[in-house]
Amino acid sequence: MKNHIIILILQACIWNFASCQAVNDYSGTYGIKGSGQKLQLDSKGFYILYNSKSFGHLATDFCEYASKGQWKKISSDVIDLTSENYYLKQEGFKYDLKQESKLSKDSVYINIILPKEFEDIATPEYDLLFNYNTSKRIVTINRQIKLSKKDYSLIGVKNQLTLNIKFNAKGERFFNNRLNYNILQDYPFDVEKFNYFTISLPNFNQCFYDFEPYYHSYIYIKDKNTLMWKGEEWIKQ
Numbered sequence: 675m676k677n678h679i680i681i682l683i684l685q686a687c688i689w690n691f692a693s694c695q696a697v698n699d700y701s702g703t704y705g706i707k708g709s710g711q712k713l714q715l716d717s718k719g720f721y722i723l724y725n726s727k728s729f730g731h732l733a734t735d736f737c738e739y740a741s742k743g744q745w746k747k748i749s750s751d752v753i754d755l756t757s758e759n760y761y762l763k764q765e766g767f768k769y770d771l772k773q774e775s776k777l778s779k780d781s782v783y784i785n786i787i788l789p790k791e792f793e794d795i796a797t798p799e800y801d802l803l804f805n806y807n808t809s810k811r812i813v814t815i816n817r818q819i820k821l822s823k824k825d826y827s828l829i830g831v832k833n834q835l836t837l838n839i840k841f842n843a844k845g846e847r848f849f850n851n852r853l854n855y856n857i858l859q860d861y862p863f864d865v866e867k868f869n870y871f872t873i874s875l876p877n878f879n880q881c882f883y884d885f886e887p888y889y890h891s892y893i894y895i896k897d898k899n900t901l902m903w904k905g906e907e908w909i910k911q
Contacts, residue, residue, distance in 0.1 A: 699747075699898070700715060700747065700753065700898075700901075701715050701716055702714075702715060702910050702911070703715075703910070703911045704901055704908035704910050704911065705908060705911055706907065706908055706909075707907070707909060709726060710725075710726030710727060711723070711724065711725065711726050711740075712724040712911070713901075713908055715745055715753075719744055719745060719746055720742070720743070720744055720745070721741075721742060721743060721744070721745045721755060722739050722741075722742045723739055723740045723741040723886065724738065724740070725737055725738065725739060725740050737881035737884055740884065740885070740886045741757050741886040741887070741888060742757065742758055743755065743757035743758040743760070743761075743888065744756055745893075750895075751894060751895045752892050752893070752894060752895065753892070753893040753895065753901070754890055754892060755888050755890075755891040755892075755893060755903075756888060756889055756890055756891070757885075757886070757887045757888045759852075759885065759887050760887070760889055764882065764885070765877040765882070766855075766875070766877045766879070766882030766883075766885075767877075768875075768876075768877055769857055769858070769873055769874060769875050770873075770874040770876070771861075771871065771872070771873050771874075772871070772872040772874070773864070773868040773870070773871055774868060774869075774870040774871075774872070775867070775868050775869055775870065777870060778869075780822065780823055780824070781820055781821065781822055781823065781869065782821050782822075782823055782826070782865050782869050782870075782871070783818075783819070783869060783870045784802065784818075784821075784873065785817065785818050785819075785870075785871070785872045785873070786800055786817040786818075786819075786873050786875070787817070787872065787874040788817070788875055789875075789876060789877075789878060791880070792878060792879060792880065795880050795883065796883065797815055798815070798839045798840060798841050799813055799814065799815055799839070799840045799841070799842070800812075800813070800814055800837065800838075800839060800840075801813045801837070801838040801839075801840055802819070802835065802836070802837055803835070803836040803837075803838075804826055804827075804828060804834070804835060804863070805827070805828075805831065805833055810827055810828075812826075813840075823865060823869075828863075828865045829865075833862070833863035833864070834860040834862060834863055835860075835861045835863040836856075836858055836859050836861070837856075837857045837861075837873065838854055838855065838856050839854075839855040839857060839878075840853060840854050841853045841883075850886040851884050851885060851886055852885070852887055855878075857873070891903075893908075898910075
């Protein structure tokens with residue numbers, strides 16, 4: 675019996691060592707030839723995809739990194755990458771909602787506030803859905819919205835609000851970032867007590883907007899110093 679327990683303990687130790695070793699074998703910093711972008715895989719299973727100009731420096735007027743999250747080796751020649759937005763709530767989604775009662779009692783006012791510096795970056799659409807039963811919806815580029823309680827069937831019911839911020843992928847720019855951001859989901863919307871709602875998103879900035887999401891993105895191991903990802907060779911530095 676004792677021998678059996680010892681064998682199990684040894685097997686567990688060997689398995690843990692092998693798992694850690696599998697991560698450590700490919701931890702390090704990788705780069706594309708002719709590009710300043712860097713991919714850092716640390717020995718604890720976290721990654722950072724640094725932007726070209728910011729690797730090794732503090733970000734001032736640009737974003738230090740394009741993406742970050744977790745990585746793991748899932749086979750002898752494949753690494754799996756998943757960005758942090760799939761397992762935690764990022765700062766950019768955090769909001770402050772102020773409820774007041776003012777102006778016309780027959781109307782609902784919604785004021786959406788983004789950081790001032792974001793105004794020059796992109797023009798989003800605000801997609802607001804009121805109550806799934808009535809499916810009243812408004813999509814607008816205006817951040818100050820006024821609507822009739824009667825026309826939108828908001829009187830005498832328990833109201834809920836869903837807010838998405840959307841961006842159109844138009845023009846010549848290649849989009850790696852997200853185009854849809856769910857800010858509120860079925861938020862209790864009391865329009866009998868309040869009629870003026872201010873939704874502030876203080877952290878919805880350029881770096882949050884430009885963040886690149888990766889969900890089980892596969893990196894192929896060419897050899898101990900070379901990875902293949904997004905159609906490019908990433909060489910260990």
